[in-house]
Amino acid sequence: MELLSIDPLHPDAAAIAHAAELLRAGRLVAFPTETVYGLGANALDARAVERIYAAKGRPAYNPLIVHVASAESVSSVATEWPERAARLADAFWPGPLTMVLPKRGVVPDGVTAGLPSVAVRVPSHPVAHALLAAAQIPVAAPSANRSMMLSPTTGRHVARSLGDAVDLILDAGPTTVGIESTVVDLTSAEPVLLRPGTISLVQLEAVLGPVRRVSASSSDAARPSPGMLDRHYSPRAALFIASTAEVARQCANVQARGQRAGALVIDAPAPTAAITIRLARDAGEYASGLYAALHDLDDAGCDAIIVEQVPDGPAWLGVRDRLARAARSGGESGGGHR
Numbered sequence: 001m002e003l004l005s006i007d008p009l010h011p012d013a014a015a016i017a018h019a020a021e022l023l024r025a026g027r028l029v030a031f032p033t034e035t036v037y038g039l040g041a042n043a044l045d046a047r048a049v050e051r052i053y054a055a056k057g058r059p060a061y062n063p064l065i066v067h068v069a070s071a072e073s074v075s076s077v078a079t080e081w082p083e084r085a086a087r088l089a090d091a092f093w094p095g096p097l098t099m100v101l102p103k104r105g106v107v108p109d110g111v112t113a114g115l116p117s118v119a120v121r122v123p124s125h126p127v128a129h130a131l132l133a134a135a136q137i138p139v140a141a142p143s144a145n146r147s148m149m150l151s152p153t154t155g156r157h158v159a160r161s162l163g164d165a166v167d168l169i170l171d172a173g174p175t176t177v178g179i180e181s182t183v184v185d186l187t188s189a190e191p192v193l194l195r196p197g198t199i200s201l202v203q204l205e206a207v208l209g210p211v212r213r214v215s216a217s218s219s220d221a222a223r224p225s226p227g228m229l230d231r232h233y234s235p236r237a238a239l240f241i242a243s244t245a246e247v248a249r250q251c252a253n254v255q256a257r258g259q260r261a262g263a264l265v266i267d268a269p270a271p272t273a274a275i276t277i278r279l280a281r282d283a284g285e286y287a288s289g290l291y292a293a294l295h296d297l298d299d300a301g302c303d304a305i306i307v308e309q310v311p312d313g314p315a316w317l318g319v320r321d322r323l324a325r326a327a328r329s330g331g332e333s334g335g336g337h338r
Ligand code: AMP
Pocket: 062, 063, 064, 065, 100, 112, 115, 117, 118, 119, 141, 142, 143, 180, 183, 185, 194, 195, 224, 225, 226, 227, 228
């Protein structure tokens, strides 16, 4: 595995050309986007895409997001560009929004997990943009981590999770948005929010009108996207969500079992003897710091992480979704072991 440090704002042209060449040759390149680091492969090369699944240990039923340099390039992978897609692109691209559209035949089944649709996004990170522009191919890129684990927000996270399974890592330091893109399905009459992110339902509805929400926690509803039910985005430590008042007691429970407790708080006082990370009461800032905080608490050897409940507002939907998926189901930290 090769690791190249690259300036996040003014990426070195030779490094970009090298990475683009590897992608065109069917190799795997991890690169920063504004959301998390992606593990990229030529989206039109079935064997290259197969390598993504192998490197991540990702189940074949979980489709990938295809990254392109501009809205004009969407036509290389999708058969339609509806007017509402154009409006969304005007409002949010380049940026952390993924649209699901009917796919072209040239897109291998491996990219879409056999679905007749393809997920596409134009990222805003200067390194991602430069790479896509230089490669001149659509690039399939899920998060650059082993399947089910925490997404990487630094090059170091990628190196630790994937090691030699990736050919090149472009390391541009921490990403800014910090959680995965908002995913909206435009293949049916009514747009559907498949995955919340930092672009909120309110912002989407301002452009699209009513958007249906598929709740990750509503158990039995049919899911258009197979990846959605999975336990996902998890630290190694067991993660529990607690009210502000309960954080300290739950940490004490963990310690009473002789285990190491970590706490991720907003307003709660730092619990005694727990390793505590504090994030701001601002949805954007919180999202930006969330995965790095969980990686750090894992690295510190925490057995359990007690996360102070986040606010209820629409801006926090993406963060709440990731925390709910990372959390140990079945309540509080007094419960079972992993
Ligand atoms: P990740 O690569 O971990 O960011 O996950 C990509 C996610 O995008 C998947 O888990 C799905 O939720 C969504 N996705 C990708 N392609 C499609 C598709 N064709 N239809 C619906 N959802 C998709």
